[in-house]
Amino acid sequence: MAVDRELPTQEAADLIALTREIADAELAPRAAAYEREERFPREVFALLGETGLLGLPFGEDVGGGGQPYAVYLQVVEELAMRWASVALGVSVHTLACGPVDRFGTPEQREQWLPEMVGGRLLGAYCLSEAHAGSDPAAMRASAKATDDGWLASGEKAWVTHGGHADFYSTFLRTPDDGPNAISCFHLTPDLAGFSAAPPEQKMGLTGSTTAAMRLDDVAVPGGRMVGEPGRGLAIALSALDSGRLGVSAVAVGLAQSALDVAVAYALEREAFGRRIVDHQGVAFLLADMAAAVESARATYLVAARRKDAGKPYSRQASIAKLVATDAAMKVTTDAVQVLGGAGYTRDHPAERYMREAKVMQIFEGTNQIQRMVIGKHLAREATPANG
Ligand SMILES: Cc1cc2nc3c(=O)[nH]c(=O)nc-3n(C[C@H](O)[C@H](O)[C@H](O)COP(=O)(O)OP(=O)(O)OC[C@H]3O[C@@H](n4cnc5c(N)ncnc54)[C@H](O)[C@@H]3O)c2cc1C
16 A cells, blocks of 8 residues: 655655655565575665665765655655565665765765765675674774774674675774774775675575675775774764664565555455454454554654754664564564465465564664663653652
């Protein structure tokens, strides 16, 4: 079902229409087969780049689309309705462009950003390590200063687009900047010793490659550090707030598709002499699914509009990520239920949606971590009752 969206401008409405056209023609027909064959759709990202859909929230001065975040996220949601792996890829690419856009020197921005946000290059974001996911400050991979740059070694885990990306925003310990210092680097696959491990064998999102990236004494040239030495963790965490909104939009798109599949089935399928939608038990399930999807959409839009207005939005981003991804898990699970036995087979997309939803509660900070973030904000922002 086409989602009726409140959009701020005619330009934004045209953008959504263009996204639907491209997604219907190029994403929807490929999704099931690519997911089944675990194929990474590099050519789809090239197309999204050509059509300007990979740089929407970045400034027009560097080749981006100059769109508000609330519009960009609705584009991501539309993509996710047809293919979650691709929508996730767009979100990760945006995340990967963030450090250079926000913390790069004027020279770095001028040299790198137009190709990145113009979509001619695909990005990846290397923060996690095998032993340091929820707690990235425990990372071990490091870059030690040399005469003309750094020597990097270690392994980054779970890299979306690992082995396919053209640039990697990578966070490494830099012991020369202090005992706990972490810094951000712009790494490219041409650097000798920087290589991808075999892809992870995942439960879902199998069209999106996830692989560890190995750093075997990589000579990183000078000029590749992004932001100030030792400020990497702050850069990483600030980018994650907007990344969480990207995942929220992907989750809502996925949940919307699951709802649509369930409603269509309930209108056709008959049991006890009538359509199953006419059994109140099924209609109430569908109603709860619709309420979950719409309220999840509202939470990410509230956070995005705060970001667009220049207001703090970290708490709202965590709430959106928590609400939207829990909604996606519940709605996709209920969609399988509405389809009955058929929902448990690969003849229908509901089981794939359910497998794809699970990981959304895990990446970009697990939902336990989102609760921690929200709790910390509440403790910090609340006025004592007696104060
Ligand atoms: C498909 C996929 C793609 C990914 N893509 C990327 C990427 O592109 N770049 C990147 O850097 N990372 C990526 N990740 C990594 C992802 O962000 C981490 O998996 C996630 O942050 C969780 O870390 P972990 O797996 O080490 O779990 P752990 O940190 O080991 O957590 C295990 C469990 O303990 C819970 N837990 C941990 N600490 C606490 C606490 N203090 N309180 C309560 N509960 C806690 C967690 O919620 C979780 O349930 C990806 C992961 C997946 C699966």
